[in-house]
Amino acid sequence: MSRKHPIVAITGSSGAGTSTVTETFEQIFRRESITSTIVHGDSFHRFDRFEMKRVFNEATAAGIAPPSHFGPEANDFTSLEKLFEQYGKDGTGRIRNYVHDEDEAFEFGCDPGTFTPWEDLEAQTDLLYYEGLHGAVKTDDVDIAKHVDLCIGVVPIINLEWIQKIHRDHSKRGYSTEDVTDTILRRMPDYVHYICPQFTNTDINFQRVPLVDTSNPFDARWIPTLDESMVVIRFANPRGIDFPYLLSMIEGSFMSRANAIVVPGGKMELSMQLIFTPMIWRLVENSRKARGLTGLRSPSIA
Numbered sequence: 001m002s003r004k005h006p007i008v009a010i011t012g013s014s015g016a017g018t019s020t021v022t023e024t025f026e027q028i029f030r031r032e033s034i035t036s037t038i039v040h041g042d043s044f045h046r047f048d049r050f051e052m053k054r055v056f057n058e059a060t061a062a063g064i065a066p067p068s069h070f071g072p073e074a075n076d077f078t079s080l081e082k083l084f085e086q087y088g089k090d091g092t093g094r095i096r097n098y099v100h101d102e103d104e105a106f107e108f109g110c111d112p113g114t115f116t117p118w119e120d121l122e123a124q125t126d127l128l129y130y131e132g133l134h135g136a137v138k139t140d141d142v143d144i145a146k147h148v149d150l151c152i153g154v155v156p157i158i159n160l161e162w163i164q165k166i167h168r169d170h171s172k173r174g175y176s177t178e179d180v181t182d183t184i185l186r187r188m189p190d191y192v193h194y195i196c197p198q199f200t201n202t203d204i205n206f207q208r209v210p211l212v213d214t215s216n217p218f219d220a221r222w223i224p225t226l227d228e229s230m231v232v233i234r235f236a237n238p239r240g241i242d243f244p245y246l247l248s249m250i251e252g253s254f255m256s257r258a259n260a261i262v263v264p265g266g267k268m269e270l271s272m273q274l275i276f277t278p279m280i281w282r283l284v285e286n287s288r289k290a291r292g293l294t295g296l297r298s299p300s301i302a
């Protein structure tokens with residue numbers, strides 16, 4: 001946690017929707033003239049796609065469970081924590097990107113399945129924004145969550161998450177439903193031990209719940225739309241959250257618990273804007289004051 005150099009982390013399983021939520025945060029940063037540096041969690045994978053296949057084949061041949069992209073064997077949690085620690089201290093660090101598909105290959109100039117070279121973070125940023133699988137991990141060896149100032153979980157119910165992953169991995173990464181199903185099955189132990197426990201450490205969780213049949217996620221023709229779903233927004237610490245304001249601004253919303261507001265799926269974006277804009281602005285305002293920057297603009301949303 002850092003007053004001078006805050007960290008915002010959006011964490012969720014593969015296919016949960018963290019990249020999609022990032023678009024909302026980018027809009028907030030643009031509108032509030034906030035300079036952010038974005039870190040994608042898969043850049044802390046230990047192996048590129050080819051090395052991962054080699055490691056997988058060696059483990060399988062040896063009759064042992066191969067590492068998965070969800071656990072510490074294939075992710076350098078220690079380096080991720082060190083990046084958060086360093087950024088929190090002085091606003092610096094080094095990042096790279098993992099290239100998943102042809103679009104990213106064109107963007108970064110590297111082949112799919114490889115990493116871009118490490119490079120220094122942009123200087124003088126207002127905050128570091130993490131999007132990935134492990135933004136709130138706590139294990140015996142690392143505590144990534146403790147360095148994060150605002151930690152958001154993107155946690156659709158599992159059938160919806162699997163539908164989203166299957167559709168995305170098929171359409172964007174060229175995997176078959178069978179490939180993705182095998183990946184889901186293979187990752188299950190690490191999903192239970194490293195991905196799910198994070199959502200107890202987050203400040204706010206967004207859980208999209210479809211209102212249509214998703215009984216067989218491996219045979220769903222399309223992803224349930226926002227209008228075919230509701231979203232449970234749970235606050236770990238509801239103190240200071242202006243629920244009456246949110247209920248008045250978000251048509252069709254209601255409280256399901258003292259710390260949980262339920263909104264129509266179509267209002268998810270508006271809910272995020274209303275909830276996060278003041279939170280981000282407070283983090284940035286304190287950061288700029290602590291760094292001796294003047295000329296603070298008031299936020300566009302009260």
Ligand SMILES: Nc1ncnc2c1ncn2[C@@H]1O[C@H](COP(=O)(O)OP(=O)(O)O)[C@@H](O)[C@H]1O
Pocket residue numbers: 012013014015016017018019020021164165167168208223224225226
């Ligand atoms: N709120 C949403 N409503 C509809 N589709 C969504 C939503 N969030 C994510 N998706 C879809 O689910 C798939 C996975 O989303 P993505 O953001 O790529 O997940 P992640 O980055 O967590 O792996 C994509 O096809 C995306 O369009």
Ligand SMILES: O=C(COP(=O)(O)O)[C@H](O)[C@H](O)COP(=O)(O)O
Pocket residue numbers: 013014015016042049069098100113133173
């Ligand atoms: O799951 C992720 C990242 O999470 P997300 O799915 O949220 O991007 C891994 O980076 C890819 O599966 C590895 O890619 P590949 O196995 O295709 O090299």
